[in-house]
């Protein structure tokens with residue numbers, strides 16, 4: 001079997017890439033180890049940057065997103081019970097974000113790929129890559145077992161590893177050729193979904209005396225909330241009563257605001273780390289999305305970065321297939337990494353600003369207070385937050 005582009009992973013990076021390539025007449029095969037049902041049901045991100053919304057709309061995938069998603073024109077920072085609203089639209093010249101769950105984006109992408117006969121293989125196993133060298137000389141082969149267990153060999157011009165943090169693509173590269181820089185945080189997030197009406201028209205990022213809490217939403221009936229927890233906690237450590245008591249305490253305002261409570265039907269603990277693996281190209285293998293970089297969820301950037309990688313790579317592959325020009329393939333990594341590092345910087349800053357670090361010394365705590373104080377008083381600081389949150393440009397021109 002052969003194709004032009006073999007894509008490992010049917011997450012946001014893999015599916016956006018496959019759909020964009022299809023729009024340019026470039027063939028791809030997507031190999032995914034999970035079932036389609038599992039992909040459609042996995043709860044993850046919720047916030048789409050303005051540029052992501054625009055891209056999905058231009059791709060013809062905006063119908064449900066614009067009907068069911070919630071446009072948020074600002075967000076609230078609640079520190080010590082006092083609110084400061086960050087006005088995205090006013091501070092960025094009209095840009096905003098969309099709260100629309102990642103699995104809804106994936107459903108729209110899957111439906112679009114399947115409607116146009118996209119070659120998506122679910123439930124594959126034992127994916128291995130060979131023929132990956134640091135130049136364009138050798139042609140890659142991807143071997144895997146299909147859903148029935150049969151061994152398949154797929155020859156491709158290019159392989160794109162969109163297989164997330166646990167993927168196999170990176171392991172095809174000589175470890176000496178990869179540089180990993182990372183940071184682990186001394187806390188995690190417990191995420192819940194509950195059946196209740198929205199507590200707020202906008203997301204609330206709160207720092208209480210003993211930690212962070214986030215009020216997000218999914219719909220008029222389902223709410224998403226997170227709270228800072230110990231990194232080793234499991235959902236079993238958090239009874240519903242403990243969750244609500246913690247959320248009430250961290251979100252309390254001086255005028256008695258309380259979140260709307262309701263039955264909790266999903267609890268997950270999310271690890272918090274920052275990581276970048278460079279370079280993002282090894283001859284005919286490219287890495288995209290979480291396979292190459294991870295951010296803590298505080299800045300809501302991971303999904304958006306994965307989609308912007310896919311967009312850059314689709315442009316580069318299109319140029320290559322159209323006129324044989326490799327320039328954009330060469331600059332894919334450096335261009336993507338500039339945006340990735342801007343997002344790393346922002347996500348780390350938001351995380352440091354809004355969490356209680358168990359090992360922080362008195363100096364670090366005072367600095368955090370001063371940073372928060374500045375943010376609540378300076379329009380320039382609020383503009384920095386707003387323009388990063390709604391999303392920086394994907395490619396040059398940067399400013």
Ligand code: RFL
Pocket residue numbers: 008009010011012013014031032033034039043044045046047048102124127162163164165166167168191270288289290291297299300301302303304305306
């Ligand atoms: P994904 O989504 O992990 O998809 C990778 C796919 O590859 C498959 N796979 C394999 N397939 C074949 N063979 C193998 N050997 C394979 N190994 C893996 C997997 O099954 C999977 O289907 O990576 P991608 O496409 O790079 O997308 C990244 C995003 O999913 C991720 O960055 C975001 O979810 C992060 N994130 C958020 N990002 C935002 O932009 N805004 C948010 O509001 C936001 N909130 C979040 C988040 C992540 C969270 N969690 C659970 C980590 C909130 C949470 C709680």
Ligand code: PHB
Pocket residue numbers: 044045046047203214216217224297298299300
């Ligand atoms: C979410 O709704 O899942 C969400 C919102 C904002 C974040 C992270 C996750 O920063």
